[in-house]
Amino acid sequence: MNDMISKETKVWDNYWKRGELHSCISASDKENQKEVNDFWLRIYDEFPDGLTFLDIGTGNGLLPSLAVTCANEKEYGWEIHGVDLADINPVRDVPGSKELLDQINFQGRIAAEDLPFESEYFDVVTSQYAIEYSDISRSIVEISRVLKKGGSFCAVLHSYNSIVVSQNNDNANEAKYLLDSYIFANCRELLSRILSGKFSNTEIQAHVDQYVENLVQLSQSYVSQNDLNIIPIMQNSLMEILKLSQKYHPQQVLEMVDNARLRLKAQRELLLDLVGSALDEVKIENLLGELKGLGFEKIKAQEFSIGEKNVILGYYIQLQKQ
Numbered sequence: 001m002n003d004m005i006s007k008e009t010k011v012w013d014n015y016w017k018r019g020e021l022h023s024c025i026s027a028s029d030k031e032n033q034k035e036v037n038d039f040w041l042r043i044y045d046e047f048p049d050g051l052t053f054l055d056i057g058t059g060n061g062l063l064p065s066l067a068v069t070c071a072n073e074k075e076y077g078w079e080i081h082g083v084d085l086a087d088i089n090p091v092r093d094v095p096g097s098k099e100l101l102d103q104i105n106f107q108g109r110i111a112a113e114d115l116p117f118e119s120e121y122f123d124v125v126t127s128q129y130a131i132e133y134s135d136i137s138r139s140i141v142e143i144s145r146v147l148k149k150g151g152s153f154c155a156v157l158h159s160y161n162s163i164v165v166s167q168n169n170d171n172a173n174e175a176k177y178l179l180d181s182y183i184f185a186n187c188r189e190l191l192s193r194i195l196s197g198k199f200s201n202t203e204i205q206a207h208v209d210q211y212v213e214n215l216v217q218l219s220q221s222y223v224s225q226n227d228l229n230i231i232p233i234m235q236n237s238l239m240e241i242l243k244l245s246q247k248y249h250p251q252q253v254l255e256m257v258d259n260a261r262l263r264l265k266a267q268r269e270l271l272l273d274l275v276g277s278a279l280d281e282v283k284i285e286n287l288l289g290e291l292k293g294l295g296f297e298k299i300k301a302q303e304f305s306i307g308e309k310n311v312i313l314g315y316y317i318q319l320q321k322q
């Protein structure tokens, strides 16, 4: 197991500790998230009472929490599990959802390739943007093993043509641009000058003006001006840090700049992980072929799109174990 804990896993550990219920769809994109939730609720709605469910790569348990919502509404006694390679603890980390999440059996540090469940234990296995991060050929053998005959495997996968992948690719490029820029060093240098006490107010003001100008320039000189996301957020954070220099100890403020850079670096690694996990048409066909070889019958295999404009968020597969 330990050899599976990569740098990316540790980045996911930290991501889920921040308490987000999900990833990939931007947190501000509430409308899309609602449609995704409704999509899964319609899937859960198809299943009868008394079943066992497993969600793989569950993060902070978005899918199992939707299963619980569905089961509670119908007064069903479903047994619901969620596992992830990251060191998850949703009941502790997600604010305000303890009652819901307490009804799920979560386990962290569980690889999709090596599931700690007996064979033919589950009626339904799900995955949303998760198994494609694993060694997928090994994971589907495990999924087939833990599923009962007649059980269902339902998964939303990152696909090469989805808006999630293209937006996150743009975000990764913005993050790289910022990390390669002079702006963090510039901010540190300015703070050191302010904190040294060796400069007059007029000199400091001139440096601050130049720094703010540099911050503004950052977005103006970026290659693409469409819907910038990461750059404006970082511009705001660096402005805020500057203001905090009047309130905090110099060392703390410098640490804030370094931490902001480290967080951006970690975020870029997650974004690249996401983009790298996306499946193209050939990979999707291969996956379906492998699942057929394991005795699965295809029920659905289609683009996963939402809204009137059919915005593509990935690829959906639903199969039944024969």
Ligand SMILES: C[S@@+](CC[C@H](N)C(=O)[O-])C[C@H]1O[C@@H](n2cnc3c(N)ncnc32)[C@H](O)[C@@H]1O
Binding pocket: 009, 012, 021, 022, 023, 024, 056, 057, 058, 059, 060, 062, 083, 084, 085, 086, 110, 111, 112, 113, 127, 128, 129, 130, 131, 133, 134, 135
């Ligand atoms: C994009 S997140 C999706 C989380 C959740 N399903 C959701 O939709 O919010 C991908 C998750 O897959 C997990 N993951 C990556 N590799 C894995 C593996 N080999 N086995 C199990 N989980 C894995 C990561 O730790 C991460 O939590």
